[in-house]
Amino acid sequence: MITAINLSKTYGEKTAVKNINIEVKKGELFAYLGPNGSGKSTTIKMLMGLLEPTEGSVEILGEPMDLNNIELKRKISFVPDTPDIIGKLTGNEYLNFVASVYKMEANEYEKKRTELVDMFELGNDLGTLVEEYSHGMRQKLVVIGALMHSPEVIFLDEPNVGLDPKSNRELKNYLTDYVKKGNTVFLTTHTLSLAEEIADRICIIYKGEIRALGTLEELSAGLDGLKTLEDIFLYVTGEEDAYEEEHSES
Numbered sequence: 001m002i003t004a005i006n007l008s009k010t011y012g013e014k015t016a017v018k019n020i021n022i023e024v025k026k027g028e029l030f031a032y033l034g035p036n037g038s039g040k041s042t043t044i045k046m047l048m049g050l051l052e053p054t055e056g057s058v059e060i061l062g063e064p065m066d067l068n069n070i071e072l073k074r075k076i077s078f079v080p081d082t083p084d085i086i087g088k089l090t091g092n093e094y095l096n097f098v099a100s101v102y103k104m105e106a107n108e109y110e111k112k113r114t115e116l117v118d119m120f121e122l123g124n125d126l127g128t129l130v131e132e133y134s135h136g137m138r139q140k141l142v143v144i145g146a147l148m149h150s151p152e153v154i155f156l157d158e159p160n161v162g163l164d165p166k167s168n169r170e171l172k173n174y175l176t177d178y179v180k181k182g183n184t185v186f187l188t189t190h191t192l193s194l195a196e197e198i199a200d201r202i203c204i205i206y207k208g209e210i211r212a213l214g215t216l217e218e219l220s221a222g223l224d225g226l227k228t229l230e231d232i233f234l235y236v237t238g239e240e241d242a243y244e245e246e247h248s249e250s
């Protein structure tokens with residue numbers, strides 16, 4: 001469903017992503033983790049066809065991704081790490097706009113929109129201008145817009161930031177059900193407990209390079225004694241000092 005082959009991105013002298021190889025299967029919930037600045041958003045933007053790789057290639061749903069592959073982009077979806085929406089639109093206008101971009105049929109739009117708006121309890125706010133929304137309300141609106149057209153592949157860049165606990169739980173349940181239906185989810189998050197709970201496989205990157213890739217059990221087995229994802233993460237991202245300090249104190 002998602003294949004990255006030798007994917008690299010440099011900005012001037014700086015290498016943001018280096019030689020990433022990933023294959024995410026149909027029906028898989030894949031968590032892509034790494035410290036701040038490790039290259040997660042850069043990777044996701046290249047996978048989504050929003051950013052040209054310096055080297056390497058991407059295939060989504062068996063097709064080569066490029067910046068102009070509009071038909072392919074209709075089958076996928078993206079929740080960016082900041083919910084930037086034009087403030088002068090109401091929630092309703094934003095969702096209508098998204099539905100028109102994806103050419104959704106009226107009945108399908110009505111059904112999916114109602115389901116998702118009810119799930120995130122945003123119904124009373126849809127007539128309000130987005131500029132009057134809180135951060136969490138904007139985040140909910142972006143997530144609704146991204147899920148509405150039932151994409152086969154969804155990329156979510158830190159989707160849980162700003163969501164309240166109930167909305168977080170709803171999103172978590174939605175995504176786990178969504179992959180059970182044969183769709184594919186690529187998720188970045190700093191909430192390791194979320195990845196631990198819902199991811200089928202986990203990839204940890206550091207300074208743009210893959211440091212670990214596998215199921216939690218596989219990662220743990222490769223690093224004997226390290227059981228939690230937090231321990232594994234701190235160890236493989238070179239934060240051993242922080243890890244060892246904490247464990248020597250206890």
Ligand SMILES: Nc1ncnc2c1ncn2[C@@H]1O[C@H](COP(=O)(O)OP(=O)(O)OP(=O)(O)O)[C@@H](O)[C@H]1O
Pocket residue numbers: 011014015016034035036037038039040041042043081
């Ligand atoms: N447009 C840009 N121009 C120059 N450097 C950039 C640009 N975008 C990202 N970078 C650099 O690339 C590296 C990776 O950034 P990226 O945003 O992919 O990290 P991230 O893992 O998503 O971080 P975070 O967890 O903080 O969101 C960082 O060093 C960042 O400074």
